[in-house]
Amino acid sequence: MSMLTNYWVWIALFAASLSANFVFAWYIRLAFKRLFITLDNIASIFHLVQNYAEHLNKLYSVELYYGDETLEALLEHTKFVLKELEKYEQMAESFMVEEQETKIDAQEKEEE
Numbered sequence: 001m002s003m004l005t006n007y008w009v010w011i012a013l014f015a016a017s018l019s020a021n022f023v024f025a026w027y028i029r030l031a032f033k034r035l036f037i038t039l040d041n042i043a044s045i046f047h048l049v050q051n052y053a054e055h056l057n058k059l060y061s062v063e064l065y066y067g068d069e070t071l072e073a074l075l076e077h078t079k080f081v082l083k084e085l086e087k088y089e090q091m092a093e094s095f096m097v098e099e100q101e102t103k104i105d106a107q108e109k110e111e112e
Contacts, residue, residue: 032099039092046085053078 056078060071 042088042092046089
């Protein structure tokens with residue numbers, strides 16, 4: 001192979017690598033965007049169920065319904081669902097904190 005052909009092969013490989021990196025960066029950005037939307041939705045669902053539990057608790061404390069087994073079971077089930085959702089919310093919060101720390105570290109490195 002001549003030196004000129006070898007040069008063009010390296011240029012083509014560089015262009016392919018650059019294109020692949022661009023596609024990967026775009027995909028990662030898209031994946032993070034979807035992840036943050038999902039995490040935001042989890043937080044919204046948690047708050048929705050939490051408000052529902054508060055409303056159900058108020059209803060259960062009304063003298064007319066106090067001691068009703070069906071409402072009591074529903075209240076216990078709601079508490080269980082809240083505990084499960086709380087686990088997901090904590091995971092989401094810890095992920096977001098880690099992501100923010102990573103961004104801060106990257107910004108500090110750029111400033112140096």
